Amino acid sequence: xxxxxLLLALVTTAAWAQLTxxxxxxxxxxxxxxxxxxxxxxxxMTAISPLMSQQNYRSLTHAMVLMEGHAWTPDNELPTLLDFxxxxxxxxxxxxxxxxATFLFDAPQxxxxxxxxxxxxxxxxxxxxxxxxxxxxxxxxxxxxxxEFSGLSFDxxxxxxxxxxxxxxxxxxxxxxxxxxxxRTFVIVSDLNKRVAALEKTLELLPDQKSPQAxxxxxxxxxxxxxxxxxxxxxxxxLAGYVFTGMRASGLGLKEAFDYEAGLARATKIPPPDRGxxxxxxxxxxxxxxxPYRVYVPTTYDKSKKYPLxxxxxxxxxxxxxxxxxxxxxxxxxAEQRGYILASVxxxxxxxxxxxxxxGEQDVLDVMAxxxxxxxxxxxxxxxxxxGGAGTWRLGTLYADxxxxxxxxxxxxxxVQLNPKMPVMIVCGVKDALVAVxxxxxxxEKAKSMPVKYSEYANGDHLSVAVxxxxxxxxxxxxxxxxxx
Numbered sequence: 001x002x003x004x005x006l007l008l009a010l011v012t013t014a015a016w017a018q019l020t021x022x023x024x025x026x027x028x029x030x031x032x033x034x035x036x037x038x039x040x041x042x043x044x045m046t047a048i049s050p051l052m053s054q055q056n057y058r059s060l061t062h063a064m065v066l067m068e069g070h071a072w073t074p075d076n077e078l079p080t081l082l083d084f085x086x087x088x089x090x091x092x093x094x095x096x097x098x099x100x101a102t103f104l105f106d107a108p109q110x111x112x113x114x115x116x117x118x119x120x121x122x123x124x125x126x127x128x129x130x131x132x133x134x135x136x137x138x139x140x141x142x143x144x145x146x147x148e149f150s151g152l153s154f155d156x157x158x159x160x161x162x163x164x165x166x167x168x169x170x171x172x173x174x175x176x177x178x179x180x181x182x183x184r185t186f187v188i189v190s191d192l193n194k195r196v197a198a199l200e201k202t203l204e205l206l207p208d209q210k211s212p213q214a215x216x217x218x219x220x221x222x223x224x225x226x227x228x229x230x231x232x233x234x235x236x237x238x239l240a241g242y243v244f245t246g247m248r249a250s251g252l253g254l255k256e257a258f259d260y261e262a263g264l265a266r267a268t269k270i271p272p273p274d275r276g277x278x279x280x281x282x283x284x285x286x287x288x289x290x291x292p293y294r295v296y297v298p299t300t301y302d303k304s305k306k307y308p309l310x311x312x313x314x315x316x317x318x319x320x321x322x323x324x325x326x327x328x329x330x331x332x333x334x335a336e337q338r339g340y341i342l343a344s345v346x347x348x349x350x351x352x353x354x355x356x357x358x359x360g361e362q363d364v365l366d367v368m369a370x371x372x373x374x375x376x377x378x379x380x381x382x383x384x385x386x387x388g389g390a391g392t393w394r395l396g397t398l399y400a401d402x403x404x405x406x407x408x409x410x411x412x413x414x415x416v417q418l419n420p421k422m423p424v425m426i427v428c429g430v431k432d433a434l435v436a437v438x439x440x441x442x443x444x445e446k447a448k449s450m451p452v453k454y455s456e457y458a459n460g461d462h463l464s465v466a467v468x469x470x471x472x473x474x475x476x477x478x479x480x481x482x483x484x485x
Contacts, residue, residue, distance in 0.1 A: 019057055019104055022351055023240045026317065027060040028052075029434060030246050031067075033462070036433035038067045058105070061242055074108035075173070078141055079180035081105040083241045084117065084169040086184045089227035090260050092192035093157040099167065100151035101136045103144045104240065112173035113140040117182075119152075121159060122166040130159035136169070162188040164256065169241075182241035183248055184231070187260050195264050196224060202268055212280060217267040219281035219290045223258055233257065235317045235350045247317075251463065255326055257319055274374075275299050277324055277332060282370060286359040293367045294324045296332045296342040297375065306378035308481050310335070310407075311368050312344045313354060313384030313391045315466075320346035322385075330470040338474055343371045347391070354391035364395055368402070379481060383407030383473070385466045386434070389427075396422065405480050407473055409466050410435050414442040423451040425476045427469045429460025 031052050039045060051063040061080035062072055070076045087098035101117050119132035138150050156165065169182040189195070199221050206214045226232045236244060236253030247253045266279060278295040301307065312331070314322040323331045323344040335342050345367050347360040354360035368380060382403045384392040389411015396406040397417050405423035408416075412426050412435065424447070428440035437456065444454035453476055457465050 019240060022238070023243055024055070024057045024060070025351060026236070026239055026247065027057055027064075027243050028055060029316070030243060030250075031060045031063050033250070033433045034064060034067050036431075043067065057240075064246070074110045074142075075112050075179070077108045078110055078115070079171055080242045081107070082138075082171065082180075082182075084182035084184065085241075086167065086186060086231055087153075088186065088230065089232040090187045090189055090192065090224065091156065091228070093162060093188060093190050094155065095157070095192075096153045097156050097186060098151060098153040099132070099136065099169070100149045101138055101169070101171075102149040103141075103146055105146050107141040107144040110141045112175070112177075113142065114138065114174055115141055115179075116172050117169040118172055118178075120168045120170070121156065122168055126166075129165075132156075132159070132167070138171075156186070157188050160188070162190045163261075180242070180245070182245055184233075185237065185256065187227075187256075189260055189264070192224075192228065196221070196228075199224075199264065199267055210283070212282075215281045215283060215290060216279055216292075219292055220263045220267040222290065224260060224264065227258070227260065235319055252317065255321070257321065275301050280370075282366065284359060284363065284366065286362045286366075289359075291348075291359075291363055291366075292320055292346050293363075293370075294320045294342075294344040295371060296324060296335050298336050298339055298341070300336075300339075301341075301375070303376050306376050307339060307341045308404075308477065309341045309343060309368070309371060309375075309377045309380045310477070311364060311380065311382050312342060313347060313364065313382070313388030313395075314344070315384070315386030315388050315411075317350045318385075318388075319350070320344045327467050327470060330467070334470065334474045338478060340474075340477065341371065341375055341377065343367050347388070351387070353387060354395060360391075361395060364391075365399070379404035381405045381407060381477060381480070383409065384411060385409040386411050386462065389435075393417070396424075405477075407476075409469060409473075410460075410462050412443055413439040415439075416443055418443065418447055418450060418452070420450050423453075423480055425453045425455060425473060427455050427465060427473070428457070429462065429465030430456060430458050431461040432465065434462045 048063045048066050051059040065072060065076055081104045083102045083104050085100050091097050115138040117136040119135050120128045121130045123129045132154050136150050136152055164187050166183055166185050171179045203217055234257050236247045244253060275297045276299055280295055281290050281292045284291045312323040331342060345364050347354050348358040352358040352360040380403055382392050382396050389408035392406050392408045393416045396403055400419050400422055407425050409427040410432055426440055428437050430437050455472055457468055460468055
């Protein structure tokens, strides 16, 4: 059934969508990942290698189109320079959501227009739940300029029930042939404005505004307001549509950065739990911002006993939720079974590298100190995946006296500095296209006389190795903790 919609102005120079440095970084990561499989399959890199060496968004997306087996024609170029965006991450029942198709660059001289984007709301299994009619009419693309957009506005609560939803935008040519699919997600929250007002009132009544529960509730309030005002999507979901679709196909960006229903419910629980999966925030002395982090405390925690702590650093595009919610849930499951406390750090954004300048380095130290002040902590280990693996090497070397061991996962290069006394478990995948196994092997060779365990997984790539290695990591951790007095 068709629903009424309010059409937006078709052409304007003010667009929501714009390229960021992160788009170029992740376009490069995607291109390098694809190139390994492409070369392995015998693909010709003659035209592709020069494009990848330029390291700009246009050349990288050009390279990816060629690796997909398509000629670089105006019609094949069009999906790479169009973006699909929506106005908010969360809406209340009865509120409109706006959707736009924006030209990131001047359009090429396409032949197959006029174009449109068919909009579908998807069920969890990927099948259509509802159509957003009439879709977005783009028209002839050949004369469109950078920043121009076409769009519409609609009330999603008239089409689907409250909860998390995916909107798929399929770019079609004049014959209805699908050229590309873009994806965004949003959440419908019943009575959102009333619930935000109730949380604000709860915060006003708290006697201690600096308490952990007050800070976490305030962080939830700020996040909800930001997501209501704009498309709040840190990490992969905020990338330009062409790059995000590729990430999504690889299994990245499927996890939501925040569970709004659960967050609103959790923020009103005073006092919060002190065991299990804990959502935390603190006011950073680095810049005064509220910084979220996650802690897992075994439900059998006994304050009279010391517990080993594992501080975890996420990879590029991730956040503090990764180690608790992703990796098939193995980290909290095994921490519960084997008696470990986990602390997952947000790292000041998906590309901070845990640098001193970003505040990410300070976050690691502050979160570690906060957990140690609230729980009876024994040895402390530092681990991380990808960017977090590189951060593990750097911070573990810089603050070696604070850690009992390091666990860099898919984040080791031949240039890392080894501490001859520091226990390390190096995790690498032979099929990793981003962190070459050769660098891992070189470090392992240098570390033969050191307390270093080198774990190489023949079928592991940059992502899968972080999952398949977790049981072995906990076995190594058990060995370290048993060997300590």
